[in-house]
Amino acid sequence: MKLKLSYLLLLLISISSITISQTKKRDEIDAKYKWNLEDLYSSVDEWQKDLKLIENRIPEITEFKGQLAEDSENLLTTLENMYSIYKNYSKLSSYSTRLKDQDLGNSNSYSLAQQASSLGTKLSEATSYFNPEILDMDRTTMDKFYKEEPKLLDYKIILDDIQRLKEHTLTANEEKIIATFGMIASNQYDVYGIFTNAEMPRKSIILANGEEVKLTSSGFVKYRATENRKDRELVFKNFFENYGEFEKTIGANLAGHVKGDYVRAKNKKYKTALEAALNANNIPTSVYKNLITQINNSLPTLHRMLKLKKQMLGYDTLFYYDLYTPMVETANIHFSVDEGQKIILQALQPLGNEYTTVLQKAFDERWIDYYPTEGKRSGAYSTGSEYDQHPYILMNWTDDYNSVSTFAHELGHTMHSYLSNKNQPYQTSQYPIFVAEIASTTNENLLNNYMVEHAKTDKEKLFILGSYLEMMRGTLFRQTSFAEFEWDIHKKIEAGEPLNGEIMSNIYYDIVKRYYGNDEGVTVVPEYVKYEWAYIPHFYYNYYVYQYATSIVYATAFFEKIIENGDVAVQKYFNIIKGGGSNYPIELIKKAGVNPLSAEPFELAMKRMNDVMDKMEAIIKK
Ligand SMILES: [Zn+2]
Missing domain, CATH: 1.10.287.830 (putative peptidase helix hairpin domain like)
Incomplete structure (x- = not known):
């Protein structure tokens, strides 16, 4: 039993987002713009007391080690203890991490964070026996337990999720051998990192x-x-x-990684590495395949955008090296924190009063640390595991539009966590990573829509519309092209075909030319672009990037439904926002009104992109 790392994705996204000069000192900032950590602990002494308390409770986790299958009461007691300890630990760990992040140079906070982290290691060691013991239990015993002790049904999704992996679990000895190979599993990624960051x-x-x-x-x-x-x-x-x-070297290294994925998957009785990777979150491979098919069908919309970009930049030919040049000049618009709050309350009004009331509460009760200060961590994030309290947001506000949209994004995570915590028992309050970016991106869509409607000048309007399109190109189309490449190179190995750097370059070049319309004269993709795959570290993440693309598609579909159908759509959407981890991600999304296996969310996302382009063209014509 491990803590769910729902926030990995969020951190990966936000780290790259902002760089700022961190000038002001923390005590120069008005208290209302700083988070209030006293909601967690009134003092470091209280925190230390809690640390001891949690540490003393560790034996409660292991009390029935080896005896879980003997008695339903053993199992229930263990589950209750384990989750209550973890709930406490999450609060403890949040406090020290927030303290550390507000001033990375403070050695006292650092030492608190280290104490929390070593307690975390002890907890995962103590719980490590749990999953294997549950896996060993047969279904008849489990069903008998549910009848004997109905309270166990509150943990059914968690127990089922562990047992789901039964058919992919080998004998204890076999598992041991596979685990020893785990030691070399990250080797190619390390080689890639060292080479491209230092020695190349x-x-x-x-x-x-x-x-x-x-x-x-x-x-x-x-x-x-x-x-x-x-x-x-x-x-x-x-x-x-x-x-x-270095095509040959990087290619051989990546091919080694892909082979490793496949060998691990095969040993665990999966047909493909894709199936193995997606099964961790119970995502069917058809979701991945549907993404690739639908985005290929949607390429005409990307091509329309690229033609519009070419026109706006005033070029005869658009080249691949023009892609990062914004299609619209930055509008000089500025927002104070107070203005940003006001705009967000208005922009998110379609989500209803229940939603905006909590937003106001977050502003009033100081859940947010707004300004960059000396030693503060850069970027932006939202927490969410403080079950009985509330999430916190770290911002580095710089008065630009990006600050407002980052804020709307992080508030999406905060609201998702807060409402899940309020509506779910602790054990199912943490949401799976596959749905993590939906609430944040839905908010960004709502903000963008509001900003366009309330823009003061055409220039402002064009800027906001243009940045939306750039985001869709970078997040939806580019990430899907990566997902397609990743799948293609795995298929080569799985079919027993050769794979090397040169083959990878050819595969990559074909994909990029197709996506950017090289043969149709939409974008000229020079031949050297075929080496771009070697620059992308994500291909060592084992089928991870596709989630950026799926999140943005589902979020855009929810946005369209909310604008079109109002409260009916909002209430359905709340199945995700209040659902935490109460069901598997695909089921949560379906219940909220979007089917990830259908064409509909993709058609809605393309409708939105085309609407945006219609608006831009109407302004340009004026
Ligand atoms: Zn995010």
């Missing part, structure tokens, strides 16, 4: 203004949208060709 020789180029630029990953991110078009071409060409020089 990087090219330098001279920009038109005479500036010399070293094309590391961060140099590429910094200069890929540089204004001078010749410079952009130089940046892209040299950056990707640099990877091309």
Whole structure:
């Protein structure tokens, strides 16, 4: 039994989002703009007392170790103790992490966070026997237990979820052998990281203004949208060709990783690595296949966007190196925190009073730490495991539109957690990662829609509409092209065919040319782009990126339904927002009114993109 890492995805997304200069000191900020951690503990002393208390309770977890299957009461007592300890631990760990994040340079907070983390390790060691023992239990005993002790039904989804993996569990000895191979499982990812971050020789180029630029990953991110078009071409060409020089090495390494995925899957009696990866969250592979098919069917909408971009940039031909250049110049619009709060309350009004009342509560009761301060962690996140209290949000507010939309995004996570905590027992309050980005992205859609309707000038309107399209290109289409590549290279290995860097480059180049309409003259994709796969670390994450794409599609579909059908759609949508982990992710989404196996959510997302483009074209025509 491990803590669910629902927030991994959120962190991955938010880390890259903001860089700011952290100037002000913490005590220079008005208290109402800082989070109030006293809702968790009144003092560090209280925290220390709780730490001891939790530590002393660890034997309660292991009391019936080896005897869970003997008696339904043993099992129930263990479950109740385990979850009550974890509930307490989540609160404890939140406090020390928030303290640490508000001032990374504070060694006292660091030591608290370390104490919490080592307690966490002890807890997972203590609970490690639990899952294997449940897996060993047969279904008849389990059914008998439910009859004997109906309270166990409150934990049924959790027990079922463990037992679901029965057919993929081997004998104890076999599992042991597989586990020893786990030691080398992350090797290719480590090699890739060390090579591309440290040892790979990087090219330098001279920009038109005479500036010399070293094309590391961060140099590429910094200069890929540089204004001078010749410079952009130089940046892209040299950056990707640099990877091309190591095509064989990086290719052999990635092929090794893919083989590892397949061997592990096969040993666990899965047909493919895709099936194994998705089964962890009980997602059928048809969800993945549907994503690829539907997005390929939707390419005409991406092509329309790229043609519009070409027109707005005033180019005869759009090149792949123009993609990061925003289609609309940044509108100089500024928002204070107070203005941002007001806008968000208005923009999220379609979700109803129950929703906005909690938002107001979050603002009034200081759940949020707004401003960048000396030593504060960068980026933005929302927590959610403080079951009896409330989630917290870390922001680095810089008065721009991005601050408002990041805030709406994080509030989506906060509301999802808060309402799940209020409506679910603790054990099913944490939501699965597959649904984690739906509430956040639905909020972003609502905000974007509101901002367009209330924009003061056409320039502002175009900017907001344009940034929406750029987001859809980067998150929906680009991530799906990655998902398609990842699937294709796995299929090669699974069919017993050869796989190396050159083959990967060809597969990748075909996908990118198709997505960006190279053959239809929509975007010219120069040949050096075929090496781009070697720059993407996500291919070592074992079928992870597709969730960025599915989340945004489902969220856009929910947005369309909420705007179209009002409260009826909102109440259905709340099945996710209040549902926590009470059901498997696909079931939660279906209950909320969207079928991930159908074309509908994709058609709704394309409808939205086309609506946005209609609006932009109408403004341009004026
Ligand atoms: Zn997020």
